[in-house]
Amino acid sequence: MGLVTNSKGLIDMRCDQHVLLTPKQMALADQEAVYLGVPAFDLMAAAGQAVAEAIMAKWTKRPVLVMAGPGNNGGDGFVIAEQLRQHNWPVTLAFMGHLDNMSAEAQAHAKAWKGEWHPLSQTLLNDAKLVVDALFGAGLSRPIEGQVQHMLEAVAQSGLPVCAVDVPSGLDGATGQALGVVAKADLTVTFFRKKPGHLLFPGRTFCGDLLVRGIGIPAKVLTDLRIQTAENHPDLWLSDYPLMKQDGHKFHRGHVLIYGGQWMTGASRLSARAAQRIGAGLVSLAVPESSWPIYAAAMLSVMVKPLAAHQSEHAFQQMLNDSRFNVVVIGPGAGLEGNDKHRVKHAVLETLKCGRACVLDADALTAFSERPKALFEAIHDACILTPHEGEFARLFPHLSEQSGKDKLSRAKQAARESGAIVLLKGADTVIASPDGHAIINTNAPAELATGGAGDVLAGFIAGLVAQGMTPFYATAAAVWLHGEVANEFGVGLIAEDLTDALPNVLQQLK
Numbered sequence: 001m002g003l004v005t006n007s008k009g010l011i012d013m014r015c016d017q018h019v020l021l022t023p024k025q026m027a028l029a030d031q032e033a034v035y036l037g038v039p040a041f042d043l044m045a046a047a048g049q050a051v052a053e054a055i056m057a058k059w060t061k062r063p064v065l066v067m068a069g070p071g072n073n074g075g076d077g078f079v080i081a082e083q084l085r086q087h088n089w090p091v092t093l094a095f096m097g098h099l100d101n102m103s104a105e106a107q108a109h110a111k112a113w114k115g116e117w118h119p120l121s122q123t124l125l126n127d128a129k130l131v132v133d134a135l136f137g138a139g140l141s142r143p144i145e146g147q148v149q150h151m152l153e154a155v156a157q158s159g160l161p162v163c164a165v166d167v168p169s170g171l172d173g174a175t176g177q178a179l180g181v182v183a184k185a186d187l188t189v190t191f192f193r194k195k196p197g198h199l200l201f202p203g204r205t206f207c208g209d210l211l212v213r214g215i216g217i218p219a220k221v222l223t224d225l226r227i228q229t230a231e232n233h234p235d236l237w238l239s240d241y242p243l244m245k246q247d248g249h250k251f252h253r254g255h256v257l258i259y260g261g262q263w264m265t266g267a268s269r270l271s272a273r274a275a276q277r278i279g280a281g282l283v284s285l286a287v288p289e290s291s292w293p294i295y296a297a298a299m300l301s302v303m304v305k306p307l308a309a310h311q312s313e314h315a316f317q318q319m320l321n322d323s324r325f326n327v328v329v330i331g332p333g334a335g336l337e338g339n340d341k342h343r344v345k346h347a348v349l350e351t352l353k354c355g356r357a358c359v360l361d362a363d364a365l366t367a368f369s370e371r372p373k374a375l376f377e378a379i380h381d382a383c384i385l386t387p388h389e390g391e392f393a394r395l396f397p398h399l400s401e402q403s404g405k406d407k408l409s410r411a412k413q414a415a416r417e418s419g420a421i422v423l424l425k426g427a428d429t430v431i432a433s434p435d436g437h438a439i440i441n442t443n444a445p446a447e448l449a450t451g452g453a454g455d456v457l458a459g460f461i462a463g464l465v466a467q468g469m470t471p472f473y474a475t476a477a478a479v480w481l482h483g484e485v486a487n488e489f490g491v492g493l494i495a496e497d498l499t500d501a502l503p504n505v506l507q508q509l510k
């Protein structure tokens with residue numbers, strides 16, 4: 001049963017827990033569940049009950065204001081209100097909508113509410129100690145304005161704790177972007193599966209703690225939804241992960257070739273060490289002859305190969321003839337000064353020309369900013385681009401953060417246009433493949449924003465590709481390990497620690 005495809009084939013139901021549904025896909029999942037015989041009334045009852053239970057688990061009994069909107073999100077609100085009332089919570093219900101326009105199940109649940117109905121009004125906040133936001137969920141279709149906007153602003157001003165039903169109202173579940181104003185929540189309870197908007201920024205900051213609750217929708221409805229996006233988790237790639245074999249040999253674990261620059265000698269060395277630590281059998285650094293002593297003195301188990309100044313391009317090309325180098329990393333510390341840029345571009349294009357898997361980072365991306373097309377025309381499917389937002393904007397100016405598009409769509413479009421796997425970095429790193437699949441990473445702590453962390457990541461990816469992992473899943477695994485190591489290490493992290501602390505995390509993974 002296929003959900004998320006990769007170049008190798010299909011991810012099966014083992015990892016269906018981690019798929020992300022757009023609000024549209026969620027509506028289809030609901031419909032399919034009803035088609036399979038689960039009554040819509042029961043789905044809504046289960047959804048409301050799950051939220052009520054989460055509220056009672058998180059907060060002590062207190063006066064609650066439930067704000068119920070005009071659609072099924074509001075229907076959930078009526079269930080929550082009635083459930084809390086039955087547990088002797090003091091509940092005030094404010095409804096904005098017309099009963100006649102609601103779905104049959106929402107009407108039925110609204111009629112089952114035993115308390116009073118109030119129109120939405122800011123004065124209701126005076127007596128409340130908790131707000132339940134059941135105004136809009138998956139059906140939000142335009143920016144919030146007018147009276148609801150004022151109400152949400154008053155909720156924010158009040159400082160009261162908020163529990164959001166499905167998504168904080170005003171948040172686009174597909175993109176993580178705000179449509180007008182958003183009601184920031186302390187707890188969000190969503191149903192069946194997470195939505196991309198819960199994980200992408202700024203959406204993630206609006207959700208508070210996020211809980212996913214089953215409401216009786218069978219997992220088999222996922223089969224026909226053409227799901228393309230998942231949250232990063234070892235379940236996605238562990239079966240692909242190159243765990244060491246007892247009878248393994250270093251030549252079976254690949255050979256990474258890293259291009260080193262003249263001046264910023266630390267960056268490529270960080271990549272080299274990272275590739276070694278994650279298990280590449282051999283790692284070589286190709287460096288300018290003039291900097292060779294610096295590199296060679298610092299690297300013990302990495303082979304450092306000098307590129308003679310008068311024929312460095314030719315020498316690198318010659319090196320690529322050696323088919324034992326199965327992955328090439330270009331970019332960290334590669335340099336853009338003077339003739340460096342020309343050399344870097346040449347190295348990238350030669351690497352691509354011979355079909356070698358490659359990780360292109362930093363200067364290797366910026367080197368093509370005047371004519372990204374020259375890079376895209378050369379790219380093949382084992383090529384991974386690892387830009388931060390600045391580098392990304394240089395290659396894809398129409399897809400920059402300022403374009404107004406969300407990060408998931410931007411990364412997917414960039415992958416499609418370039419033909420490469422695109423890893424768009426950030427606290428919500430997105431890994432997108434040209435075939436439309438994408439993984440959102442969620443385990444990166446703030447400590448990762450430190451110089452050299454990207455160089456280490458490039459090395460991790462290369463090291464995994466060298467050992468035979470498919471580029472898409474190697475990238476996902478590397479990003480996850482990178483985040484996990486940073487979490488494990490905690491405060492005071494510098495890039496070197498990412499490599500040194502990796503073995504602990506690998507041990508746990510094993």
Ligand SMILES: NC(=O)C1=CN([C@@H]2O[C@H](COP(=O)(O)OP(=O)(O)OC[C@H]3O[C@@H](n4cnc5c(N)ncnc54)[C@H](O)[C@@H]3O)[C@@H](O)[C@H]2O)[C@@H](O)CC1
Nearest residue numbers: 030043044071072073136137138139140141142143144166
């Ligand atoms: N069977 C189902 O479909 C289930 C749905 N559930 C709940 O239903 C929600 C989705 O329900 P709906 O599709 O009815 O959508 P919503 O309840 O999110 O809202 C739809 C309504 O809001 C109006 N609207 C949209 N944007 C607006 C804006 N900016 N200002 C004013 N009005 C606006 C629409 O015209 C429509 O009347 C989910 O988020 C979830 O909470 C749950 O009850 C589980 C089962």
Ligand SMILES: [K+]
Nearest residue numbers: 133136167169
């Ligand atoms: K909501």
